[in-house]
Amino acid sequence: DGGITQSPKYLFRKEGQNVTLSCEQNLNHDAMYWYRQDPGQGLRLIYYSQIVNDFQKGDIAEGYSVSREKKESFPLTVTSAQKNPTAFYLCASRNIGVGLAGNEQFFGPGTRLTVL
Amino acid sequence: AQSVTQPDIHITVSEGASLELRCNYSYGATPYLFWYVQSPGQGLQLLLKYFSGDTLVQGIKGFEAEFKRSQSSFNLRKPSVHWSDAAEYFCAVLLSGGYNKLIFGAGTRLAVHP
Numbered sequence: 001d002g003g004i005t006q007s008p009k010y011l012f013r014k015e016g017q018n019v020t021l022s023c024e025q026n027l028n029h030d031a032m033y034w035y036r037q038d039p040g041q042g043l044r045l046i047y048y049s050q051i052v053n054d055f056q057k058g059d060i061a062e063g064y065s066v067s068r069e070k071k072e073s074f075p076l077t078v079t080s081a082q083k084n085p086t087a088f089y090l091c092a093s094r095n096i097g098v099g100l101a102g103n104e105q106f107f108g109p110g111t112r113l114t115v116l
Numbered sequence: 117a118q119s120v121t122q123p124d125i126h127i128t129v130s131e132g133a134s135l136e137l138r139c140n141y142s143y144g145a146t147p148y149l150f151w152y153v154q155s156p157g158q159g160l161q162l163l164l165k166y167f168s169g170d171t172l173v174q175g176i177k178g179f180e181a182e183f184k185r186s187q188s189s190f191n192l193r194k195p196s197v198h199w200s201d202a203a204e205y206f207c208a209v210l211l212s213g214g215y216n217k218l219i220f221g222a223g224t225r226l227a228v229h230p
Contacts, residue, residue: 004159031216040125042206042220043160058217090159094216103148103167103210105218107159 002027004108006091011113013078013085021076021111023091030096032074033105036060037088046089049074050096078113086115118143120209122221129197130229137192137224139207148210149190150218151181155203163205166190177201202228 004025013019023032031050035043045058049068063082068074074093078085089112092105121140129135141147148167152160164175171183181192190207204223211217 040222042222109159
């Protein structure tokens with residue numbers, strides 16, 4: 001079955017450490033997204049990428065970095081510069097260039113990051 | 117600025133009762149609208165979407181939503197709620213063009229009493 005996988009499901013990190021969250025999709029989608037979810041705030045866009053080797057900052061990119069070396073992979077690194085990294089992180093993807101259907105984003109199961 | 121408002125943070129209904137979750141958006145152009153559902157600790161699942169055409173859209177799990185341009189609303193409804201519908205529901209508007217940005221509301225948490 002095609003879909004989006006995120007690993008790990010739960011992640012614990014000590015303050016001052018960088019950590020990388022994995023996102024892989026086998027949907028052959030062009031665009032990928034990272035969102036952060038906090039209670040009572042909905043989802044906020046961290047980074048997005050529409051093509052390999054290109055990505056753009058979203059609304060809350062400070063303290064985060066990404067790479068897009070392969071179409072199917074879009075890892076997110078939470079750096080020590082992120083002041084409040086404890087949150088639920090969701091990855092999404094969509095297929096560009098298929099008309100209106102390309103407006104739908106598909107979401108992975110998420111990774112819960114806790115900073116100790 | 118573009119925004120989505122879900123006025124109800126928490127809603128509790130009895131099983132079998134009808135449900136309406138409110139969503140208001142602020143967006144100058146023709147909106148593309150979505151409702152997603154999230155079970156605890158899980159990702160988001162698309163319930164339904166509105167792009168154009170019929171303003172009453174049907175989704176999965178017996179949900180429907182009605183787009184009302186005059187009220188800038190896209191309320192989600194279900195005639196008879198099941199205990200398994202307990203979850204968090206998010207309304208979102210798409211900023212079309214460019215990178216296809218979704219603006220989410222803060223969510224409504226639904227509890228279902230037996």
